[in-house]
Amino acid sequence: MENDEKQETIKELVFKIKQSKKYKNISESVILGKVLEYVKRNPKFEEYKEKFILKEIKAMLHSVHGSFQFSFGNKRRNQYMEELKNDTLDLDVIDKILETNKSTKERLGNYSEAYSEILKITNKPNIIVDLGCGLNPVAFPYMNLDRKAKYYAYDINEDDNKFLNEFFEIEKEDIIGKAELINLQDINEIERIPKCDLCLMFKLVDVLEKNGHKHSEAIITKLTDKCKFMVVSFATSSLGGKKMKFKDRGWVERMLSRLEFKFEMFELENELFYVIWKD
Numbered sequence: 001m002e003n004d005e006k007q008e009t010i011k012e013l014v015f016k017i018k019q020s021k022k023y024k025n026i027s028e029s030v031i032l033g034k035v036l037e038y039v040k041r042n043p044k045f046e047e048y049k050e051k052f053i054l055k056e057i058k059a060m061l062h063s064v065h066g067s068f069q070f071s072f073g074n075k076r077r078n079q080y081m082e083e084l085k086n087d088t089l090d091l092d093v094i095d096k097i098l099e100t101n102k103s104t105k106e107r108l109g110n111y112s113e114a115y116s117e118i119l120k121i122t123n124k125p126n127i128i129v130d131l132g133c134g135l136n137p138v139a140f141p142y143m144n145l146d147r148k149a150k151y152y153a154y155d156i157n158e159d160d161n162k163f164l165n166e167f168f169e170i171e172k173e174d175i176i177g178k179a180e181l182i183n184l185q186d187i188n189e190i191e192r193i194p195k196c197d198l199c200l201m202f203k204l205v206d207v208l209e210k211n212g213h214k215h216s217e218a219i220i221t222k223l224t225d226k227c228k229f230m231v232v233s234f235a236t237s238s239l240g241g242k243k244m245k246f247k248d249r250g251w252v253e254r255m256l257s258r259l260e261f262k263f264e265m266f267e268l269e270n271e272l273f274y275v276i277w278k279d
Contacts, residue, residue, distance in 0.1 A: 009046065010035055016054060023061055025159035029183040034060045076100050077135070077163060081170070088171050089141050097167075101135040103203055110268040111142040117266050118198075121275045122229040125149055125197035129227065131184060132156075132204035137164055140175055151175050152194055154182035184208055187215070190222045199227040203235055203271070205252075213251055220276070221259065230276040236267065249274075 013035050017023050023031065038057050039045055045053060077100040083093045098104040098111075107114065119125075126149055130137055133153040140151060153164050161179040168177030182189050185208065193199075205216045223230055234249050252274055256263050263276045 006039075006046075010039065013050075013053065013057065016050075017057060017061070020058070023058065025157050026061065027156045027158065027181045027183055029181075030156045030185065031057075031061065033183060033185045074100075074159060074163075081163070081166060084167075084170055088174065091141060094138055094141060097138050098135060104135045104139065106270050107136075107139075107202075110271070111139045114268055114271070114273065115143045118231055118273070118275055119143065121264055122198050122231075122277075125229075127194065127196040127198075128152065129193055129196040129199040130154065131182070131193075131199065131201045132207065133164070133179070133200070133202075134160065135164070136200065136202055137177060137179070138167060140171075140177075145175075148173075149175055151177040152196070153177065153179040154184075154193070155179070156181060156183065184219065185215075187218050187222060190219065190226070193223070193226055195226045197228050199223055199230045201230065202233045205232055206234060213255060217255055217259070220255075220261075224278055228277060231273060232276060233271050233273045236270055236272050 010032075014028065014031050017031050017035070018026075018028060034057055038053070038060065042048070077097050080093050080096045080100075084090060084097070087093070095108060098108050124143070124145055126147075128140075128149055128151045130151065130153045133155050134157075137151055137153045140149075151168070153161070155161055158181060161181060164177070164179035168175065168179070171177065180192075182192070184190075184204075205219075208215055208219070220230065220232070232252070234252075249272065253263070253265075256274070256276060261276050261278055263274050265272065265274050267273070
């Protein structure tokens with residue numbers, strides 16, 4: 001396949017995936033990245049049927065995004081947003097919103113304990129960065145901050161980010177927030193992230209990995225100059241609730257020791273947390 005023809009085929013694949021209902025809100029750069037990754041893995045992809053190629057790439061996208069979504073989520077959370085306008089820190093409504101995303105729903109009963117354990121080590125932050133945030137920023141009241149903090153949220157979903165920016169507008173008396181798109185498959189995107197006291201990366205690393213653990217190491221290393229503390233978490237059970245056979249992440253501890261990071265670890269019901277810092 002000639003290069004120009006190949007580029008046109010790639011553009012067409014991105015366009016068709018972006019038109020699908022399930023993936024229309026994912027950042028185009030993320031979709032392009034997955035298409036290019038697929039093309040690299042399959043140099044003779046032009047011999048495959050387009051329907052098969054699209055199915056394969058969508059499966060790759062599902063692993064980084066679709067598996068955390070409920071089909072009813074957007075409609076319900078928008079209804080709850082209206083309720084929140086009456087009482088911006090109503091935890092019952094906050095919880096209802098968190099229940100519309102599989103990952104935050106799973107963490108729902110543990111938010112208070114998770115943030116309590118984290119902030120024992122980090123102290124209460126003035127500036128928070130949340131990478132691969134999903135709806136996690138909605139849970140900020142569980143941090144019990146003493147003063148208004150800045151909260152920078154980053155994800156690949158345009159619709160989620162729009163929702164979060166509306167949420168931050170409602171909560172502006174208690175937190176200064178902003179949500180933006182980011183494609184963390186591109187390591188250079190880290191340059192956009194502001195310096196912060198605390199960087200959250202809940203269940204992000206397993207989603208990003210595509211080359212052993214090199215990408216995770218590159219991200220954590222690059223964040224060192226920007227973040228006083230990082231929190232990386234891993235699921236210890238599937239989204240269906242089944243406990244993982246190998247939940248420990250020994251490679252994380254070996255990597256952190258080799259890079260001379262300090263860390264503390266704790267485990268809650270379905271999640272393993274590493275709080276990471278350098279002196």
